[in-house]
Amino acid sequence: MIPEIGYFSLVLAMGLSLLLCIFPLWGAYTGNLRLMRAAPSLAVGQCLFVLFSFAILIYVTLTDDFTVAYVAHHSSTTLPWYYKVTSTWGGHEGAILLWLVMQSSWTALVALMSNSLPWVLRARVLGVLGFLGVGFMLYTLWMSSPFERLLPYYPVEGRDLNPLLQDPGMIIHPPLLYMGYVGLSVSFAFAIAALLTGKLDNTWAKWSRPWTMVAWGFLTLGITIGSWWAYAELGWGGWWFWDPVENASLMPWLVATALLHSLAVTEKRGVFKSWTVLLAITAFSLCLLGTFIVRSGIIVSVHAFATDPDRGLYILSFLGVVVGGSLALYAMRVSEVYSEGRYRFASREVTLWANNIFLVVATLIVLLGTLLPMIHKELGLGTISIGVPFFNQMFSILVVPFALLLGIAPMMRWKQNQLPPMVKKWGGMLVLALALTALWLLPNYEYVAPMTFIATALAVWITLGTLLDVFEKASAQDSFAHGLKRLGLSYWAMVLGHIGIAFVIASVTLTSAYSVERSVSMKPGDVAQLNEYSYRFDGVKEIRGPNYSGHAGVVTVLKDDKFIVELYAEKRLYDIGMQFMTEAAIDDGFFRDLYLALGEQLSEGAWSLRIYHKPYVRWMWLGGILISLAGFMVVADKRYRRRKVKGAVA
Known part of the structure; x- marks a missing residue:
């Protein structure tokens, strides 16, 4: 009952x-x-x-x-x-x-x-x-x-x-991701309501912006924890595989990031109105598309719910109604939308617009790489694969201009800037960024690839540009401390978000370039060397959980003959379904992770193990947390805690 x-x-x-x-x-x-x-x-x-x-x-x-x-x-x-x-x-x-x-x-x-x-x-x-x-x-x-x-x-x-x-990641990852997914429906609803009302002024952007920021914050946190979950649980040492289901969450995040910046321009300057509405429609439409990808059964993925095709057809039909109806309404109203503000080429408006374009292009790349293999297969044209190299190469190209603009955006002013003094300032920043990057990488690594140096320098560039803008704004007041206090929460959210992006870029770059792995066969007492660490295999012990049994490989990690940590890498057999799962052992640190996965038992008491040394990998999730906190900080800004408008009937 x-x-x-x-x-x-x-x-x-x-x-x-x-x-x-x-x-x-x-x-x-x-x-x-x-x-x-x-x-x-x-x-x-x-x-x-x-x-x-x-x-x-x-x-x-x-x-x-x-x-x-x-x-x-x-x-x-x-x-x-x-x-x-x-x-x-x-x-x-x-x-x-x-x-x-x-x-x-x-x-x-x-x-x-x-x-x-x-x-x-x-x-x-x-x-x-x-x-x-x-x-x-x-x-x-x-x-x-x-x-x-x-x-x-x-x-x-x-x-x-x-x-x-x-896994603990399952407890928190889906609710956070859904909070972000569904939260973007509020941005969509505000955009459609503004189109229905016919008042696409900067007021609706101000009302919509805090809701969008919170939804974006949850989506960021959900993606971050999902990346950490894949890293810790799957036993392969990676954090992102460009899986279609992973891409399904990344696409709305990219568009929502563009939407946040466009909302800021619409609110403050009264421009980009039609573009902002289109981004709001697109962001939620991509959430529905992601739901279709995950639940239609058209893909095979460890993340996907392979279900009845009729369910996928319903979601696809609903997607068609929502997207088709909203775009039809947009087409009817867009001719009535006029920008109020004026600006020149050297302005913050143009900088934010350019970054919007890069984010949208990145979304189109992910969309193409995700859907093209599915469409190709469904049309009976055979199977094609668009994998990690394609996405990595395309994003490597896009990240350079995107990061350059992100570094100078905080220092740009609305309407117009005088270019000569700005160019002089940027030149000094560039020299300092290159010098700091050289001091960081060259003493620590025998070989630094040009692209690794450039990408790391871009992370330093973003950080320098953000901190320099904080210094200039605070110094403009009577005292530096007083100037810091006068900076609003929305501004500090921008600072936090940009520094978080710098952490992510640095982490992805250095982890990709300098991660080392080794597969070994070890008997009790054997020692394997990886970088400056020694891994001594002390054997296996039986383990028993509430619904599983298995073995844990015991490995002692030494550095210069000094004890660092004892790791327990597990191989579990679940009682119901008799499924094997690998539970990696991780010694995490701010500058590096030691990652160990237990493989199969071999002959004569030996076991296979995979050992990874992953520098700066934690910076990725630290950056994701900082970015998500930026979204939540905006809600506390007093500008968005308004009293009820008297007589607000129409």
Whole structure:
């Protein structure tokens, strides 16, 4: 009976979402304030019913109710309780319900925290979010219900959660990623509402910007943790493989990054209005495209949910409705949009516009490399592969002009800059960046490839440009300390984000250039050397977990005959399904990681091991965290905590 209550709760949420789609939009069209005022209550109501339904799914999972098909397929009695909770989004149906939780929660937050919006705009934003909720709730109830029963015949034991997903990364990665994915629907809703209202001024950009920043922050954090999870869990020592599912999260992030900068220009200068709206539509459309890639069954990936093609067809149809309808509305309204501000070539506007172009081109490269093999195969033209070398080469080309612009962007002023003094300043920065890079790399590495030097210098360049702008702005006040205090949170968010990008560029460059790996066969007592570290294999010991058994290879790491750390690299065999999983052992450090993976048992008591030395790899995730924090800092800016506008009806 309890699972049926969960399903019925979703039905009620669907009803409220349908009303949320109709009442406020009709009220805004007819000027009926009573219908518009119903929107917040409907938004909160649908959220409560969705949350209740999700709570029921968690309950039936924790109580091992294997009469529920979803629980039987993704959980077991031996699964630890925290992974049982995780299993509620470890399969397709539960993941879609998690999407609904995020969708309804974002909608409720917009309803509760947008008192400063005029009622017409507020109603249309919530109406658009209601329409999106209807699409996904209909999909859940019709094709992806997690409450379907196996009665009268059901198993006494579940199939267990995929061992690959039994990792702390699974607990936090999907919710964060979905928060970002679904959060971009708010940016989309603001853009569509502005088009419907016909008022594409800088005011809507100011209202939309903090929501976009938070969604972008969650998406950044989700991608960062996903990269760390792949590195720690898969046992191959990598952090990004240009997998189609990885690309599905990167594409909306790239466009959302462009959107953030375009929103800033629209808000402050009243330009790029039509471009900003188009970016908002594109960012969420790419989220829907990513959902189609993951859930249509058209690809094979460790990340993907290979499901019924009918489900993929529904998502593709919904994608067509959303994208087609929004672009049609955009085409109807774009001729009415005029930029208010004026600017010259040497200005911050042009710098931000150029970086927008680079981000969009990067998105198109990822889109082409991801979809072309799928389309080629579906058309019966055979199988083609677009792999890591293609993406690495294309991004290596794009990162140079992008990073150069990122280094000078903070110092550029609106409207117009005097180029001669700026060029002189940039020349000094360039010399200093090259000198610091040489001092960093040349004493530490025997060979420095030209591209490695250039990319590292670009990371230093970005950092110098950002810090120099902080110094100049703070020095312009009565005192340096007072000047630092006067810089707003939005500015510090920019500083944090740019330095985070510099960390990522430096990490990717140095880790790619100087990572070393070695595959060895070792018996107890054998020693392997890699760089300045010695790895002594002390044998294996048996391990036993709540739902697995296996072996742990014990390795003592020495440096100059001094003890550094003892590592335990595991090879697990899960009881249900009898699947093997490798759990890498990692000694992390700020400047390097020592990474060890246990392979197969060989003859005469020997074991195969893979040893990695990965310099600066932690900087990548540190940079990702700094970038995501930049998104969250903007929300605390007092400019976005406004009181309700009096008489805001139209």
